[in-house]
Amino acid sequence: MVTGLINANPIVYERKARQVRSAPTNIDEYADEPIDQQEIFDHIRDIKDPEHPYSLEELKVVTEDSIEVNDKQSYVRVTFTPTVEHCSMATVIGLCLRVKLMRSLPSRYKVDVRIAPGTHATEAAVNKQLNDKERVAAALENPNLSEMVNECLAPTFA
Amino acid sequence: MDKKPSSWISHIEAFVDSSRPPKQQAANVDAIAALVKNDLLTLEALVRDMELYLTTSDHSIRARGILLLAEILNCLMSKPLDGASISSLVEFFTSKLADWQVLRGALIGCLALLRRKKNVGMVKSSEARAVAESYLMNVQVQSLAVHDRKLCFEVLQCLLEVYPEAVEMLGDDLVYGICEAIDEEKDPRCLMLTFHLVEILARVFPDSSGSVASFAGDLFDILSRYFPIYFTHPRSDDLDITREELSMALMHAFCSTPFFEPFAIPLLLEKLSSSLPLAKLDSLKYLNNCIQHYGTDRMIKHAKAIWSNLKDVILNHSPHKTLFSTSELAGNMESEENQIAKEALICLQTAILHLDSLEKNPILSFIVEDEDIEMKFGLVSNEGTGTGISIESRRQLSAVGNILSVSSKASMSGCTRVFQKFFPRLMNILEISASSSSNGCNTNNGTSSLNFGALYLCIQLLASFRELILTSQDFSPQVITVQDGWWCMLQHFSGPLAHALGSALMGARSSELVNNNTGHEHAIYEVKGLQVLATFPGCYLPTSEDVYEYILVIFMSIATERFEDAFLWKLSVKALIEIGSFIEKYHDSYRGISFNRIVVERIVSLFQQDDSTMPLALKLDAISEIGTIGVDYMSRVIKLLEEAILSKFLAVCVEGRLEAAEILVPLLECYSNRVLLWCYTSGNFDEVAMQFALCIWNQMESITIFDKDAKIQDLFDRMMTTMKLLVGGCAEENQSLIVRKAYSVLLSTSFLSEESLPFSSSKLEGLQVTPDFVNLSWRDEWIVSLFASVVIALLPQTPLPDVKLLLNVLTTFLLKGHLPAAQALASMVNKWHVNIDKSEVPNAYTLDEAIEMILERSLLSVQSSSNLGKSDLLNKDERMLSCLCLLNNNSSFQSNAVVGLAWIGKGLLMRGHEKVKEIAMLLLQYLLSNPYKELHSDASGSGDSLDVHTSLATSAADAFHVILSDSEVCLNKNFHAMIRPLYKQRFFSSMMPVLLSSIKQSCSSSMRVALYRAFAHVISDAPLAAVVAEAKKILPSLMDSLAMLSEDVLNKDLIYSLLLVLSGILMDDNGKEAIIENINTVISDLIRLIFYPHMMLVRxxxxxxxxxxxxxxxxxxxxxxxxxxxxxxxxxxxRKRVVRQEAVRCRQAWVSMA
Known part of the structure; x- marks a missing residue:
């Protein structure tokens, strides 16, 4: 294992206030509420960073604007920004994002998790790794990794 | 004593053995103390027997021995002891203070002896001095552990408090010893004591040549190290001391003696400029206290320094938000900033009040002559006229305003000086000249907005001036006998000022006000200014009479014309109310007259006109607000409203003008919600309510023909609610007045008055046979409904006239589907007087008879209209039931009867009457009657009758809901229902077995649906605790009913409440077991409900x-x-987001269990 922290002193940003959706006064029981950016963001904002006790939102690894979603075509793309360029945790963060979305979205969705262009040294490799079903499945078979992922996801289910 | 010496000796041994657990040792102490207390053992004997333990050379044993003796003394605090033994004990413990190994015991012993009260034998003062001397010589406090230090301080405290004259002689030695003892103390518990010690010490040596005076520097040096208190222990700490308590204690120590002045004031002033908000806040508080305690002579020399420091704080920390008195968020959350400013102003006020020597108030002079203030004043008062005042200048503005208002509030002289200096200049800036002509309003030549800064300051000054007069008036009735210069000035200016404010207020366009806050601010202060000008007390009114009236006119014109601007409207109405309340409070009859003429009359006439320019809601607002000023006003308002209500009522019901109903409903709402509420709190409810109720009844009596369309449900309900409220709040005698009146009107209804009184039995029969033959006029319907409302709201003890007739009439209406009649009947049976003396009232019913009669009537009438004879059937219930079932073509009757039964059952259940069972059984039989059997015998119209039956069964099932749910309309606390505790539980536990067994026996599916519906109502309306206790029995049926009822969309609310019951069961340990037993069904049912399409909450x-x-x-x-x-x-x-979120949580919960 790596002895030191990769980014020992990350910048912590303020958490955005939870946007309370204004409840419509007369609720139409049969109206659709499509899955939107904010809902996806609500799913992933509380994921804990693998090496710090901060959430991805606080570290600005993910923002609401970095999410693309199309409910009709069942497609979502999350672009995240690692805190430092050489961050070896990028894959773990990506894995967390993917697993969380897999568990939270209907099965019809195609999930695409990417590193923001130009923010990571081995961007292409990580992207490939993250979007390869087999490799994701294999990673989750690894008890160490899966424990780590579960730990990071724990706060999102609170 | 000799009998069992060994027993207490063993206690001693046990105590001395330090390996025993502390609990046991405490028990030993108690045991011995109890012996001594009960005189089974004398103290001398004890000491004699303990001699070895007290004098042995083994330190640990000696320490334990002495500790034991001390603890025993501690327990004997209230037992009288003779002087000799106390003396010897004190001597003993005093000497032991020198023995450091046994110090704790010695301290506890001394403390126990010193704390003794006079009536049980006290320590002599010479002995106390000896204790103090020995203590000072031998005890090194700071080298001891926390607990012992605490004991030391307690001993000192006790000596100082109880034997001040004894220890005073020790003089410097004592003070020096205490200095040494408290130096460097760090434990908060001990600190509380040390601060207190200093405080008492100062009391013991008050002389300027005393020891404290000479040691003041040293003492303060020790204390000052703790300032400001920095203490971060969490509240949950076992110390149970907060920062505030410590800070308070230290403050008292600071203020304890004026000898601290040369040291304390510089320190406080220095800390005032600290960057730590907490230090600032503390220094302000301390300074405030010190000024009060040190005395004017000492403090006067610091005046300049205090002023300049306070000025800095106030100027830099004034909140800019307080100007927005509209925004509520600034108010409740008091920030540190605000607190600092507030404390600083308080401190300034104290300084002005206390530092006042030889008629010369230095602080005031500083304020008036201060250059900073001067500069800021110039700056802010010239600041932009209207839009865009920066936050910084806003802050300055409020700072200057606060300083000025505090200094003028403090005293008359202060007021004079501030006023003379600043007021003319403000007037100058506002371009108001002191012309005596009342038409000076054109001075601000067309520019309708005044300079905001100047406006603000001016209003602040005026307001504080007014406050000063108000407060000083209480002490001396004539404050301004001398016509001071400034007073003349104020008189000169007030007229033009009022005109300027008024024209500015009128000139401001409403669009401006709506759009930005500055407009709002302007309006706030203009309104406030006018209000202040109009509310100077009595003879001090600076304004002339016509200016005063001008102000009222301005407000009135806003109130009547500018109603589209809600903000301004509310402000001015509020200002009017303030002015009115002021007049009312100070009994200013002279001004009251013009207030009445201009305001009240105007609003009243406005209300009476039916022009539609002003919304009715606002009119009602204004008029009910006016009423809150005082009783006289309210009685006027009440009269007005009542007249309006009655005339509108006539318009609706007789002339058939339906649009009048739209006015009548809000009128009634206003009356019942605001006016009656006010009457209720002010205590004249009874009279008002009774009068009005009688008025309504008179009206009902006089109207003979109602318009056909005059039945508007909304109006109907409102009217009934009002009537209920009126009657419900009255006392018994007034209620009976109303009832009698209502009864006489009831007798005049067409269906009763057709035949002459007394009411013949044949008439009754006629009514019975075909309950809906009575073709009701609208009038009758109104009267019956209102009468029902009266009955619903009666107190139990209020007598009803001619109960027999009432029962008959109400039952008849019940069968016609008249819901209020059913509720009235229910109220009657609920409040029925049990102990009626039969001999006095011969034809009075007992409750049982009454119920019997109602049941017979409601059911037999149905029967007799069918073609069956009474005698054919054996059992009464069976008879009734079968006739109901045969009556296929008369279904509305049956449903009505069922609803009526439900209400009556509810009334009975709430008072805990047995008959409710009978009704419940009846309802159950409606549920159980099998429609198919009838269908076979009745060949014709099968589909029709099936429908009839299901609707009947449904209403029978819903009857259970009526019985168990709380109603706002009747049978509640407000309407004086008799409510037995736990009545719901009782019904639940008696009905549940029956329902469950009938569900088991039922064969047809439609019958089942009805049964499950009833079951669902019963368990969802019963208290959860009762349901959970029966979880095991009801769970299977609960799941079945969920499954069964989910087929129909209409049942969705019922399903939701069932699910809530289920979740309640899930939260209970007992319930969990039941769930586990039925785990398969529960889960599969829940899974089905996840996809319940009709209600998100269910999913x-x-x-x-x-x-x-x-x-x-x-x-x-x-x-x-x-x-x-x-x-x-x-x-x-x-499709719903909330459901998706829950699903994510649920999925995670079930995934992670593996």
Whole structure:
């Protein structure tokens, strides 16, 4: 294992206030509420960073604007920004994002998790790794990794 | 004593053995103390026998021995002891203070002896001095542990408090010793004591040549190190001391003696400029206290320094938000900043009040002559006229305003000086000249907005001036006998000022006001200014009479014309109310007259006109607000409203003008919600309510023909509610007046008055046979409804006239489907007087008879209208039932009868009457009657009768809901219902077995649906605790009913309440067991409900139940896991977001259990 922290002193940003959706006064029981950016963001904002006790939102690894979603075509793309360029945790963060979305979205969705262009040294490799079903499945078979992922996801289910 | 010496000796041995647990040792002490207390053992004997322990050379044993003796003395605090033994004991412990190994015992012993009260034998003062001397010589406090230090301080405190004259002689030695003892103390518990010690010490040596005076520097040096208190222990700490308490204690120590002045004031002033908000806040508080305690002579020399420091704080920390008195968020959350400013102003006020020597107030002079203030004043008062005042200058503005208002509030002289200096200049800036002509309003030549800064300051000054007069008036009635210069000035200016404010207020366009805050601010201060000008007390009114009236006119014109601008409207109405209340409070009859003429009359006439320019809601607002000024005003308002209500009522009901109903409903609402509420709090409810209720009844009596369309449900309900409120709040005698009146009107209804009184039995029969033959006029319907409302709201003890007739009439109406009649009947049976003396009132019913009669009537009438004879059937219930079932073509009757029964059952149940069972059984039989049997015998119109039956069964099932639910309309606390505690539980436990067994026996599905419906109503309306206790029995049926009822969309609310019951069961330990036993059905039912399409709440709750179930024992739920996961995954695609979120949680809960 790596002895030191990769980014020992990350910048912590303020958490955005939870946007309370204004409840419509007369609720139409049969109206659709499509899955939107904010809902996806609500799913992933509380994921804990693998090496710090901060959430991805606080570290600005993910923002609401970095999410693309199309409910009709069942497609979502999350672009995240690692805190430092050489961050070896990028894959773990990506894995967390993917697993969380897999568990939270209907099965019809195609999930695409990417590193923001130009923010990571081995961007292409990580992207490939993250979007390869087999490799994701294999990673989750690894008890160490899966424990780590579960730990990071724990706060999102609170 | 000799009998069992060994027993207490063993206690001593046990105590001395330090290896024993502390609890046991305490028990030993108690045991010995009890012996001594009960005189089974003398103290001398004890000491004699303990000699060895007290004098042995083994330190630990000696220490334990002495500690034991001390603890025993501690327990004997209230036992009288003779002087000799006290003396010897004190001597002993005093000498032991020198023996450091046994110090704790010695301290406890000394403390126990010193704390003794006079009546049980006290320590002599010479002995106390000896203790103090020995203590000072031998005890090194700071080298001891916390607990012992605390004891030391307690001994000192006790000596100082109880034997001040004894220890005073020790003089410098004592003070020096205490200095040494408290130096460097760090434990908060001890600090509380040390601060207190200093405080008492100062009291013991008050002389300027005393020891404290000479040691003041040293003492303060020790204290000052703690300032400002920095203490971060969490509240939950076992110390149980907060920062505030410590700070308070230290403050008292600071203020304890004026000898601290040369040291304390510089320190405080220095800390005032600290960057730590807490230090600032503390120094302000301390300074405030010190000024009060040190005395003017000492403090006067610091005046300049204090002023300049306070000025800095106030100027830099004034909140800019307080100017927005509209925004509420600034108010409740008091920030540190605000607190600092507030404390600083308080401190300034104290300084002005206390530092006042030789008629010369230095602080005031500083304020008036201060250059900073001067500069800021110039700056802010010239600041932009209207839009865009920066936050910084806003802050300055409020700072200057506050300083000026505090200094003028403090005293008359202060007021004079501030006023003379600043007021003319403000007037100058506002371009108001002191012309005596009342038309000076054109001075601001067309520019309708005044300079905001100047406006603000001016209003602040005026307001504080007014406050000063108000407060000083209480002490001396004539404050301004001398016509001071400034007073003349104020008189000169007030007229033009009022005109300027008024024209500015009128000139401001409403669009401006709506759009930005500055407009609002302007309006706030202009209104406030006018209000202040109009509310100077009595003879001090600076304004002339016509200016005063001008102000009222301005407000009135806003109130009548500018109603589209809600903000301004509310402000001015509020200002009017303030002015009115002021007049009322100070009994200013002269001004009251013009207030009445201009304001009240105007609003009243406005209200009476039917022009539609002003919204009715605002009119009602204004008029009910006016009423709150005082009783006289309210009685006027009440009269007005009552007249309006009655005339509108006439318009609706007789002339058939339906649009009048739209006015009448809000009128009634205003009357019942605001006016009656006010009357209720002010205590004249009874009279008002009784009068008005009688008025309504008179009106009803006089109207003979109602318009046909005059039945508007909304109006109907409102009218009834008002009537109920009126009657419900009255006392018994007034109620009976109303009832009698109402009864006489009732007798005039067409269906009763057709035949002459007394009411013949044949008439009754006629009514019975065909209850709906009575073709009701609208009038009759109104009268009956209102009468029912009266009956509903009566107190139990209020007598009803001619009960027999009432029962008959109400029952008849009940069968016609008249709901209020049913509720009135229910109220009657609920409040029925049990102890009626039969001999006095011969034809009075007992309750049983009454119920019997109602039941017979409601059921037999149905029967007799069918073609069956009475005698054919054996059993009464059976008879009634079968006739109901045969009556296929008369279904509305049956439903009405069922609803009526339900209400009556509710009334009976609430008072705990047995007959409710009979009614419940009857209802149950409606549920159970099998329609198919009838269908076979009745060949014709099968579909029709089936419908009839199901609707009947449904209403029977819903009857259970009526019985168990709380109603706002009747049978509640407000309407004086008799409510037995736990009545719902009782019904639940008696009905549940019956319902369950009939569900088991039922064969047809439609019957089942009805039964389940009834069952669902019963368990969802019963208290959850009762249901949960029966969880095991009801759970299977609960699940079945969920499954059964979910087929019909109409049942969705019922399903939701059932799910809530289920979740309640899930939260209970007992309930969990029941759930586990039925785990398969519960889970599969819940899964089905996850996809319930008609109600989001049902889906959400079902998923939440599943989440809760994931915590059940693993072995039982694990087999269901795949099933649940499959369902929940599908719910991830639900159309509602809330459901999706719950589904994510649920899925995680079930996934992670593996």
């Amino acid at each position: 959400e709750t079902a998923i939440q139940c599943l989440v809760a179930m994931s915590a059940l024992p693993h072995a039982r739920i694990y087999p269901m896991r795949p099933q649940v996961l499959r369902a929940v995954s599908k719910a991830l695609d639900d």
